[in-house]
Amino acid sequence: MPLNKPHLTLNNSTQFIEGWYWVLPSKELKIGMVKAVTLLGKNLAIYRGFSGQVVAIDAYCPHMGAHLAEGKVDGDGIRCFFHNWKYDAEGICVDIPSLEKPLPVCIKTWHTAEQYGIIWVWVGAQKPHSLPFVPELEQVDCDYILGTRFIKNCxxxxxxxxxxxxxxxxxVHNLPLQIVFDSKELNSNAINFSNTTRGGDNSWLIRLIRPLYQKEVTYSMCYxxxxxxTVTLGPDFLHFYIVFALRMIEGGKTEGQTILITPKRHGCLGWGVNRGLLWLTQQVGNYFAKGDTQVFQTIQFDLKTPTKADRSILEFIQHVNRQKALTWQTWENVENLENSETNYPPTSLLP
Incomplete structure (x- = not known):
């Protein structure tokens, strides 16, 4: 019996994939600072201990329910404002001022990491998998800046x-090219799409820049x-790298943060070149984002009539629906539903 579409993870406002999610820029959380954060429907307190360690902890003190973000950082732990109970970086209660010995109480903490100037939280019960990264820059020392922070109505x-x-x-973007994407799963949580292009012989612009693109792959996207x-684009001698870190917010909408990246170039000249390249990368990203903004305010996505050009989209849909899903707000596991992606036509049925 076919499964109902609400069970699918893709485009579902009630569930999401277990994984790493961006929380806030690293520079916004100084040592000794604590902030209240709502991530995927769950309230957290996130703080930076005196050692520099970032800790994400469930928001409410189990004593009387006070929000821990109203408290203060103490070493690498945090004290509740209401009655001064202290919890260490593992969420274990280590001090209750009114008692000689603390009660056996603990609060759930979540794995954190910092990369590309962003604090990330691992949302899930199992051991964290790889942080998102640009595949072409996996072992490369990089410079980066944070770009636009945005909310989209989809x-x-x-x-x-x-x-x-x-x-x-x-x-939308008036590119006179036929674009075909090839996909490759890096692992169960990451899939890369790279393109080949054909045509464009009637465009003077394409004829002008084609010598700069001798390699077939000129654009790739890793999810x-x-x-x-993560997006990689540009001519053979100069690639631009953009990360779109997204998270679902109330109503199934999106809050996102762009990150602009370039390989580190050393010395004063290298620093200046990179500042210019990062600025240029942002302009490239803004150009492509501008044309789609109107669509994202009104779209009601439901792919019922796919065409051959939608093959990569169907592959992404199937990739998403195969991953482990958690429920909004509770972060509890969603029962794995066998072959749930069959609510969308398999790529083999495309013309």
């Missing part, structure tokens, strides 16, 4: 699909946990 999955929607590059995308 689900993060729908926003990411746009980058592998081959035909929209012709209709992590269905929520973070």
């Amino acid at each position: 689900h993060p999955n729908v926003l990411l699909i746009n980058a592998i929607d081959a035909h929209h590059f012709n209709t 992590w946990y269905g929520s973070t995308g």
Whole structure:
């Protein structure tokens, strides 16, 4: 019996994929600072201990329910404002001022990491998998700046699909090319799409820049946990790298943060070159984002009539629906539903 579409993870406002999610820029959390954060429906307190360690902890003190973000950082632990109970970086209660010995009480903490100037939280019960990264820059020392922070009136999955929607590059961005994407799963939580292009012989612009693109692959997109995308584009001698870190917010909408990246170049000249390249990268990202903004305010995504040009989108849908899902707010496991992706046509049925 076919499964109902609400069970699917893709474009579902009630569940999401277990994985790493961006929380806030590292520079916004100084040593000794604590902030209240709502991530995927769950309230957290996130703080930076005196050693520099970032800790994410469930928000409410189990004593009387006070929000821990109203408290203060003490060493690498945190004290509740209401009665001064202290919890260490593992969430274990280590001090209750009114008692000689603390009660056996603990609060759930979540794995954190910092990369590309962003604090990330691992949302899930099992051991964390890889942080999102640009595949071409996996072992490369990089410079980066944070770009635009935005909210879109659609689900993060729908926003990411746009980058592998081959035909929209012709209709929205007026590129006179036929674009075909090839996919490769890096692991169960990451899938990479790279393109080959054909045509464009009637465009003077394409004829002018084609010598700069001797390699077939000129654009690639890697998706992590269905929520973070890394883009690589540009001519053979100069690639631009953009990370779109996304998270679902109330109502199935998207809050996102762009990160602009370039390989580190040393010395004063290298520093100046990189500042210019990062600025240029932001302009490239803004150009492609501008044309799609109107669509994201009104779209009601439901792919019922796929065409051959939508093959990469169907592959992404199936990749998302195969991953482990958690429920909004509770972060509890969603029962794995066998072959749930069959609510969308398999790629083998495309013309």
